[in-house]
Amino acid sequence: MEAPPVTMMPVTGGTINMMEYLLQGSVLDHSLESLIHRLRGLCDNMEPETFLDHEMVFLLKGQQASPFVLRARRSMDRAGAPWHLRYLGQPEMGDKNRHALVRNCVDIATSENLTDFLMEMGFRMDHEFVARGHLFRKGIMKIVVYKIFRILTPGNTDNTEALSLSYLVELSVVAPAGQDVVSDDMRNFAEQLKPLVHLEKIDPKRLM
Amino acid sequence: MPTEQREEKQLEASLDALLSQVADLKNSLGSFIYKLENEYDRLTWPSVLDSFALLSGQLNTLNKVLKHEKTPLFRNQVIIPLVLSPDRDEDLMRQTEGRVPVFSHEVVPDHLRTKPDPEVEEQEKQLTTDAARIGADAAQKQIQSLNKMCSNLLEKISKEEREAESGGLRPNKQTFNPADTNALVAAVAFGKGLSNWRPSGSSGPGQPGQPGAGTILAGASGLQQVQMAGAPSQQQPMLSGVQIAQAGQPDIFRERAGRRAIPLSLAVQGQMPQRF
CATH class of the missing domain: 1.20.58.1710 (Methane Monooxygenase Hydroxylase; Chain G, domain 1)
Known part of the structure; x- marks a missing residue:
């Protein structure tokens, strides 16, 4: 099998060398309205935006021990919207001075034959889910509140069930590497959502 | 001058x-x-x-x-009363807004007084003699007991305050569940608890959408569903049999999870929905 593609090489410059700063939390279904209400007040004045996405996670196994992972996402409620391919790097917890999780990220819009292309390259689907929720913005910060649905029959996004009785809440900023100051703004914003939601930097490795 | x-x-x-x-x-x-x-x-x-x-x-x-x-x-x-008179003084009446009608020997000692009232003076004297009578040891003891009482009282008040504060929060129903947060983060980070279409039998990447493997794994993933106290289970009835069967042998599941840990080390993490 071919060596994993480009991103194993260090990428520098342009929009490629971007980092995602992330804080995560959750809110129970019955408190969703209060959270949405508060977010509407706190965030930029914009039309409330909702989304319904289908995400598929693909793996490519090379010689290395760890396979290469790509995420493909498509909108289910917006016909004709491009697909979204995303690479996410190893998350770094950092120290106490940085208030958010940081990971490398590469985002790209693609045509709808993305899955075929990935399959041809040797990628295999690992898992998939449906995400439905709300999107808010405040400056460069993005806040998404969404429910995750498990897909019961492969590829059939109509046959789903909710994963839990909560909505996942994520606060993220995509910024050039080294812009740790943005995590201060994120922390301040997260403070304003307490005690409704506690946004924290959660190390996913802890949950494996 | x-x-x-x-x-x-x-x-x-x-x-x-x-x-x-x-x-x-x-x-x-x-x-x-x-x-x-x-x-x-x-x-x-x-x-x-x-x-x-x-x-x-x-x-x-x-x-x-x-x-x-x-x-x-x-x-x-220095103010010296020059004339005392028992007669009504209209001018004084006006200036004092009707409170002092006459400037007589009766009221002058009160209004021009620079010492405390006689009763107050008497009380003060009493206190001073009382204080002088008790010995230094007794005084020290009294001071100590007073301090102790004060600090006890203070502690009680602040404790009450704290309790009132937390009591005020308690009626508010919980708005989030940390276990749910973890489950959701794990789901977006590496598909934990989500439908996993990879066959459990082969270590390499399998064909997506294999119906047999899909059914079994969907059942296994049901195991990871976050159960909340008092919340109705979201388990599909058809999976409950699988769940019971596998609950007795958690090792099978763990083994599978262990294999899955390989992709995780690359750790492509949780995903935000993107709009273009």
């Missing part, structure tokens, strides 16, 4: 300032007392605080006037 004249003028000016400050203070006190007596049933706490703030502000201004460098020291001024 220009110096004397200037001093006199200064004294008069200071007295005027003092009088106007005291009049202000008196008016505020009057209206506050009026409020307390007549509007106590619809008086709000903020408005009481406002009145207090006004009074304290006026007292401060009064103090400033007294401490002003141009204000002569009033204690250096």
Whole structure:
């Protein structure tokens, strides 16, 4: 099998060398309205935006021990919207001075034959889910509140069930590497959502 | 004598300032007392605080006037009653707003007094003798017991306060569940608890959408569903059999999870929905 593609090489410059700063939390279904209400007040004045996405996670196994992972996402409620391919790097917890999780990220819009292309390259689907929720913005910060649905029959996004009785809440900023100051703004914003939601930097490795 | 004249003028000016400050203070006190007596049933706490703030502000201004460098020291001024008269004095009546009708031997000692009231003086004397009578040891003991009582009381009050605070929060129902947070983060980070279409039998990547493997794994993933106390289970009835069968052998599941840990080390993490 071919060596994993480009991103194993260090990428520098342009929009490629971007980092995602992330804080995560959750809110129970019955408190969703209060959270949405508060977010509407706190965030930029914009039309409330909702989304319904289908995400598929693909793996490519090379010689290395760890396979290469790509995420493909498509909108289910917006016909004709491009697909979204995303690479996410190893998350770094950092120290106490940085208030958010940081990971490398590469985002790209693609045509709808993305899955075929990935399959041809040797990628295999690992898992998939449906995400439905709300999107808010405040400056460069993005806040998404969404429910995750498990897909019961492969590829059939109509046959789903909710994963839990909560909505996942994520606060993220995509910024050039080294812009740790943005995590201060994120922390301040997260403070304003307490005690409704506690946004924290959660190390996913802890949950494996 | 220009110096004397200037001093006199200064004294008069200071007295005027003092009088106007005291009049202000008196008016505020009057209206506050009026409020307390007549509007106590619809008086709000903020408005009481406002009145207090006004009074304290006026007292401060009064103090400033007294401490002003141009204000002569009033204690250096001597007031001597020159004439005492049992007759009604209309002028005095007007100046004191009807409180002092006559300037007689009866009222002068009260109004020109510079020492405390006789009863107060008596009480003070009593206290001083009492204090002198008890020994240093006894006094020390009393001080200690008083301090102890104070700190006990303080502790009780602050404890009560804390409890009231947390009690105030308690009725608020929980708005989030940390276990749910973890489950959701794990799901977006590496598909934990989500439909996993990879066959469990082969270590390499399998064909997506193999129906047999899909069914089994969907059941296995059902195991990871976050169960909340009192919440209705979201388990599909058809999976419950699988769940029970596998619950007895968690090792199978763990083994599978262990294999899955390989992709995780690359750890492509949780995903935000993107809009273009």
